[in-house]
Amino acid sequence: MTKISGGHLVAKYLKEAEQVTHVFTISGGHIESILDGLTEYGLKTIDVRHEQAAAMMAHAWSVYTNTPGVCLVTAGPGFTNALTGIVNAHLENVPLVVLCGRHPIRDDLKGALQEMNQIDMVKPVTKWCATCYDTRRIPEYLAIAFRQATMGRPGPVFLELPPDILFAEIDGGSSPVVPRRRHKTATRPIQADLEAAARIINAAQKPVLLGGTGIGLSDCGPALKAFVEKTGIPFALINYGRGVLPDDHPLSLSEGGFTGITSGLPVADVIVAVGIRFNWVLQSGQLFPNAKVIRIDIDPHELDRNQTATVGLEGDAGTVLDLLLPLVDKRDHGQWVESFRRAYTAFMTTELEKRRTPSDPIHPSRLVAQIMEVFGTDAYYVADGGDTTYYGLSGFSSVHRAGVQIPAGGLLGCLGTGIPFALAAKLAHPDKPVIVLNGDGSFGFNSMEFDTAVRHNIPIICVVNNDCAWGMIKHSQEISLGHDRCTCADLGMRHYEKMVEGLGGYGEIVTKDEEIIPALKRAAASGKPACVNVVTDPTVTSQATILFYQSFSEL
Amino acid sequence: MRLKVLLFGLYWLLWFSSKTNASFKKFIRKSKVRLMIRTADGQFARLFVFDQGKITTAVGPHHAFDAALVWKDAKTAFSVMLKQNMEAFFYAAADGKLKIEGMPVYAQWFDAAMKHI
Numbered sequence: 001m002t003k004i005s006g007g008h009l010v011a012k013y014l015k016e017a018e019q020v021t022h023v024f025t026i027s028g029g030h031i032e033s034i035l036d037g038l039t040e041y042g043l044k045t046i047d048v049r050h051e052q053a054a055a056m057m058a059h060a061w062s063v064y065t066n067t068p069g070v071c072l073v074t075a076g077p078g079f080t081n082a083l084t085g086i087v088n089a090h091l092e093n094v095p096l097v098v099l100c101g102r103h104p105i106r107d108d109l110k111g112a113l114q115e116m117n118q119i120d121m122v123k124p125v126t127k128w129c130a131t132c133y134d135t136r137r138i139p140e141y142l143a144i145a146f147r148q149a150t151m152g153r154p155g156p157v158f159l160e161l162p163p164d165i166l167f168a169e170i171d172g173g174s175s176p177v178v179p180r181r182r183h184k185t186a187t188r189p190i191q192a193d194l195e196a197a198a199r200i201i202n203a204a205q206k207p208v209l210l211g212g213t214g215i216g217l218s219d220c221g222p223a224l225k226a227f228v229e230k231t232g233i234p235f236a237l238i239n240y241g242r243g244v245l246p247d248d249h250p251l252s253l254s255e256g257g258f259t260g261i262t263s264g265l266p267v268a269d270v271i272v273a274v275g276i277r278f279n280w281v282l283q284s285g286q287l288f289p290n291a292k293v294i295r296i297d298i299d300p301h302e303l304d305r306n307q308t309a310t311v312g313l314e315g316d317a318g319t320v321l322d323l324l325l326p327l328v329d330k331r332d333h334g335q336w337v338e339s340f341r342r343a344y345t346a347f348m349t350t351e352l353e354k355r356r357t358p359s360d361p362i363h364p365s366r367l368v369a370q371i372m373e374v375f376g377t378d379a380y381y382v383a384d385g386g387d388t389t390y391y392g393l394s395g396f397s398s399v400h401r402a403g404v405q406i407p408a409g410g411l412l413g414c415l416g417t418g419i420p421f422a423l424a425a426k427l428a429h430p431d432k433p434v435i436v437l438n439g440d441g442s443f444g445f446n447s448m449e450f451d452t453a454v455r456h457n458i459p460i461i462c463v464v465n466n467d468c469a470w471g472m473i474k475h476s477q478e479i480s481l482g483h484d485r486c487t488c489a490d491l492g493m494r495h496y497e498k499m500v501e502g503l504g505g506y507g508e509i510v511t512k513d514e515e516i517i518p519a520l521k522r523a524a525a526s527g528k529p530a531c532v533n534v535v536t537d538p539t540v541t542s543q544a545t546i547l548f549y550q551s552f553s554e555l
Numbered sequence: 556m557r558l559k560v561l562l563f564g565l566y567w568l569l570w571f572s573s574k575t576n577a578s579f580k581k582f583i584r585k586s587k588v589r590l591m592i593r594t595a596d597g598q599f600a601r602l603f604v605f606d607q608g609k610i611t612t613a614v615g616p617h618h619a620f621d622a623a624l625v626w627k628d629a630k631t632a633f634s635v636m637l638k639q640n641m642e643a644f645f646y647a648a649a650d651g652k653l654k655i656e657g658m659p660v661y662a663q664w665f666d667a668a669m670k671h672i
Contacts, residue, residue: 259659267642339649346648347659349625479587543660550586550664 002173006135006166007033010099011041013142013177020070022046022061022427024054028074030101030114033166035072046427046456049448051078053420055085056407056446059096059156060424063240063402064380066219068095068149069424075101076114083122084414089156090125091411092239093213095149096156098126105133105164118160127155135165136175143180151185153299154217187298188323189313197294197311198327201231204270204292206336208253209235210261210282211317214275214298216240216402220318224274227321232333233272234340236261239410241275246399248377251337256344257394258543259351262287263344270294275317278306279411280551296320355395358513361537364388364465368395368437370516371463374524375433377403380425384408384418385439386472388465390544392437400432408442416445422460423453433461433524440466440491447499453529454504461523462531464496467538475541476549493535500531510534558629561636562592562601566612569603572672573610579671584608590665591616591623592632599629605668622661627652641666
């Protein structure tokens with residue numbers, strides 16, 4: 001009988017049972033056997049420079065491919081470094097499978113290298129976590145991990161694998177790896193609730209559909225398209241739902257960005273909220289105090305959170321939309337959609353002018369518009385930072401699912417997500433341009449991953465919106481404390497493009513409006529991971545900063 | 556003329572509330588906002604300055620502002636503003652009778668402040 005080590009069994013399972021193709025990792029002694037297994041079974045390893053980036057890239061891989069991302073980190077600091085990425089995935093309900101090294105079982109409580117209680121640390125931020133103590137049970141534990149990550153409301157899972165079981169060899173046949181059956185399960189709302197929801201939708205005069213990550217993870221483009229086109233409901237998609245229907249769809253409100261979404265919600269009479277939480281991003285539902293609200297969510301606990309639903313429908317987004325479709329009337333809300341668009345255009349007067357007008361110093365809205373001019377909607381965009389995320393979300397537009405993402409702007413508000421997300425986007429869609437707009441502050445967190453990009457030939461284009469400061473914080477301090485009392489908010493002018501050049505990529509600095517487009521074209525033509533460092537107006541404050549500041553002012 | 560009176564009256568309402576209305580006082584106490592309300596031709600224009608609880612005003616279209624509600628004409632401005640209704644503002648914008656210059660988030664802030672009065 002052929003022998004197989006625990007580490008190789010892990011790799012065999014990933015490949016044969018789950019069809020995993022990429023694993024995001026950093027090498028480490030405790031996990032050496034798994035790394036060798038990944039080589040043996042031909043899985044692509046993307047080794048990064050900090051475990052945080054490994055977790056974030058695996059998270060992003062889930063988003064861009066709709067298959068669970070896998071990261072492999074070593075014990076101790078490998079684990080703690082990855083923790084921020086795990087928390088981010090937890091708050092964003094993303095199916096992330098974290099495989100982690102551990103000190104040997106035989107050394108428990110002896111003060112072994114990197115001995116720590118990882119399980120108790122990670123438990124509150126995962127859907128499921130466990131330690132496998134038996135080589136033969138590795139496939140069983142991995143199967144549970146993948147089921148937990150993907151079924152129901154998705155989320156990160158954590159499996160600890162001690163070296164004692166990874167280096168041990170067993171008979172290959174004693175622990176067979178079989179393809180995991182994907183059970184199709186569906187929770188469906190009761191018929192009376194579906195009919196009640198349909199009555200509200202059919203009577204609506206000014207409805208809006210708000211879609212979130214639940215739509216993206218459901219991958220329900222056809223169901224959503226059929227629903228909005230039959231009911232005529234305009235829609236705004238955010239988070240990982242963005243782009244499930246393209247931004248240029250006639251009923252999409254996404255082109256207005258944040259201003260667009262918020263300008264008309266107070267007058268909407270019906271909100272259909274699909275796979276979206278009423279958290280701070282939607283001001284806990286206070287944006288539409290007078291509307292009837294139909295909430296669709298795979299997690300029943302979300303149906304009344306922060307605002308009681310008029311009708312709550314538990315289930316997968318696509319499944320519920322399919323169930324509603326025969327019950328809703330064919331409607332035309334064209335006039336309402338037009339009014340909505342004209343209203344937010346009127347509200348965005350200055351922002352639209354900024355986009356059109358060359359500026360010196362460069363206005364960030366103008367920078368985003370120039371990036372769009374070069375790469376258009378057939379590209380993937382990521383924005384990372386404080387103010388920078390506002391400009392990215394407002395100005396970028398894509399026809400692709402998850403084509404515009406601000407992974408730093410969610411619940412964790414975690415800077416540094418941009419470059420890992422862009423790398424994963426490029427790996428998942430190598431034939432499309434991938435652009436990450438980074439603040440100069442956020443660039444610092446994971447910019448060393450340009451080394452990863454160079455080693456693995458992942459030619460993303462990073463545009464630094466360089467205002468030489470932690471802009472959102474600095475402007476908040478200016479408002480609240482005064483210009484002369486800003487603390488820890490300045491960064492100074494740094495040549496980030498030279499840093500990228502030094503790592504083997506392509507770099508340019510831009511200080512004038514007319515230089516933006518040629519520099520972006522040269523960066524794309526270089527075929528290398530590129531950084532275009534654009535010096536922008538340090539005095540510009542975004543709308544997001546005002547909201548951020550105001551939220552604290554009312555305390 | 557009626558708009559001029561309305562804007563002046565609005566200033567006094569804001570000033571009075573900043574002295575007597577605890578909820579309003581709390582809302583505006585840390586904010587620095589310069590909100591302009593004017594007609595497109597600039598004939599009617601008043602700036603409302605909120606400076607950490609203090610409210611002052613200035614007349615005329617040429618003051619710096621954070622956000623400006625620019626009305627097509629005085630009659631529209633008067634009728635819509637009197638309604639104090641978000642829907643009326645929304646449709647005024649949709650019908651090309653109102654635009655917001657500067658940052659609309661400040662206009663939203665002003666609307667939120669008015670809800671305390």
